[in-house]
Amino acid sequence: MKLTLTLSFLPSVWAIARNTPPAGAIIVAKSGADYDTIGKAIMALDMGHFVNQTIFIGAGVYDEQVEIPALRGRLTIYGETSDASSYLNNTVTVTHNISAAQVEGEITATLGNAAASSRIYNINVINTHGPGPKALALSATATQQGYYGCQFGGYHGTIHTQVGGTVLFAKGLVSGTTNFIFGDYARVWFDHVDIKARPLPRDGYITASYRASSNDPSYFVINNSTIEATSMEVKPRSCFLGRPEASYACVVFQNTYMSDVINPSGWSSWSSTLPSTGHVLFGEYENTGPGSQGARANFATELEAPLEISDILNDDYKTWSQVYPADTGGRDVFALSSVIVKSSHLHALEDGHCPEIDFSYADANEIQAISLAKIVLCDVEAPEIYFSGNINRRQVLIQERLLGVALCVAWPYLTREQKLSFKEQSREIIHQLHTIKPSEKLQSRSHIVPDPNILTNGRINPLEGDMLFAPIENDTDLSFMHNDFTQSKCIVDNDTIVGFVDWEMAGFFGWKTAGEIHRRIRNPQREHFVNANLSEKRLQDIMFWNNLYDEGVPENHGSLIADRA
Template sequence: MRLYFPLFSLLSVALAAGRTSPPSGCLVVSKTASSGQYKTVQSAVNALSTTSTSPQCIFIYQGTYNEQVYIPSRKAALTIYGYTTDTSTYTGNTVTITQKLSQDDVANNDLTATLRAHSANFKLYNVNLVNTRGQGSQALALSAQADKQGYYGVQFHGYQDTVLANTGAQLYAKCLIVGATDFIFGQTATAWFDRVDIRVLAASIGYITANGRDSESNPSFYVINNSNVAAASGNSVKAGTYYLGRPWRNYSRVVFQRTSLSNVVNGEGWKVWGSSDPRTDHVYYGEYANTGDGAKGTRAAFAKKLASPVAIETVLGSGYQSWVDRSYLS
């Protein structure tokens, strides 16, 4: 019998690369730490200088790390790598950082996050960030609070407010983002989501984005590019349950483009914040060349069908190539 393999499959196998040992100069985190290594991610972060200007890195071996990680502002660029046999995807990730803080426990959203990233020029590769709190309160997997941050092959799991893209220019590429309520949200960040799998949980109603742009001068802009939206594995989600977004503030700005939308997306596309508080007078909600059953239907009157796609430079700036790992872009 002759076997046939599509060319793209052969290319994928050829191009897949692993990262199974620490890059030179990295601090090492391991569940079975030996001399010179660290048992928790936070202890490795704490060992780094915040005043050095030389690039820094941390490598994490396989395992589940039950902790909250805080990365304070620093002068150096920092990269954290998770052990993986395939850096090109999140599906083979073997490192998970998890905890369950919510606003039932602490004073604000940022303090609930599994990873509190407050440092500019930060990259994270092939790590799963999980907040297990579930329904009932804001509980973040990520609080991204600084400029020029990139997340590559990362999984983000939560229910309400999973990813806080809050400040500066940010990139999310080849990632998985899971949630139900306002689970991509923030106030001033410009964020580009590229080849991201957005997965929604069983709920009576859900909202993917809640952008909090509050004025014409606020730079915040979320663009979901060449991605896809569908029900999370093991979740039964009725057709039309989810909306692409609702406005946390009334200058909210979000675009979905060239993205596959399954039937979990409501034909209206977008939703007001609340029946007595719509917040739609200055929103910019657009779509371009989306496909799938969720791209059909009569969209909300305050949404736009765009004549052309938004360019990555519009969101991240003309100098984005200096800090973005372009090998992950579509």
């Protein structure tokens, strides 16, 4: 199977682990934090001043109904995860059970968000009510909201948007049965979102636009996404792309894979007695898969060109919709044509200075590590570094963008045999790197270019610091290790790992230490999902990458001495 995946609206295929709270964040956790519920953290926010605020939520299942009020400043909420580039490793779930049989429809939402310019990352939001009356997971009622790497699960009416503005969903998952993306007065863009149809005795409908007039700006666009069933219980051809809750509905699916769960007609009227199709725009462009084929309804439109994100979210969307922004002191990562740029230029200066972590050691480490890696990696590329230095008092790194896609992007589409093959290829790469040994003068664990402030400047979390630099060391096999060998660092093409990126944490460590860092820091733990009600098969897939080092130290087939060490 050849992997051909188009990446759009992604500043990077690099993963960003969020295992520790950013500086100044309000912390929520089951124990030992500022608050033990999300609602208490929301109540602690400053409601009256123009301040930007952050909430960090630790792993766990939080059974509560969360209401975020209107705020004057920007609110950012992070869920703990080992890989923020996807929803697959989310460890935070907010869940509640309430339906329109008990309260008014929109009040059923597990998460209600009335905060403009808010951004939410890597949180699962579930309404567990099940089939029947409307039971929302999310009600978004303010403009310029972004949801990244989030899962939204429900049945009838999973996501409701009524914001008088714009909303972005990226790299997430939405599941439901009936009208599970609905609303009006909102221009909404879904990018690289997995849409899952749940089983239902009758037909299902993904979208239900309530655009009642030509003056309503409402628009739903689903771009570069996938539509599949949640299980074999969902009958083929049982789900429609949408139906019009009002007669001016505007919905477009483009560059999206559609499984056979989609009915060949594609679209449906609202009902036989109230079709509401007189002025709809139900458009499609360059979709693929069996569900994209068939004679579409006579009120559907085949578009001649795709819509651009700026058409829907306006030209200023980049100012509020960073998919993977850095924490305070960090650097954002952008993909610009054939290069990757790491920079903090979008972060505000404080008193004329950028409150930025000193990345000079990290960048120097990456340059030296790549130079070493290229000695032994014959068929696997490491990126060229084109520039490392300061521009306008900001630390900037510009490097080659390798061709291919990140393994974490391809992962949901792979067979088990392909996953096993990529794991074995990764082990071979680790073995090749392991042949590089430090010079005799290096007797303890170390990065290639040691950072004297790494334990205090926020580059690594305290647990990793303890594991790497504990006074008592038991590594007798110091060797060159990438030390961040996650799926997001593997660049793949045509069933082969063709490149490896992000070498800033590389150094000389023992096999046991590298394995412990990999299991405990870089990847999710089983205990994170103890209350998440996941199947054993799903848990095993989440943990699939954790045992990369478990086969033990490879046999010595010769070694190289690194002069730089």
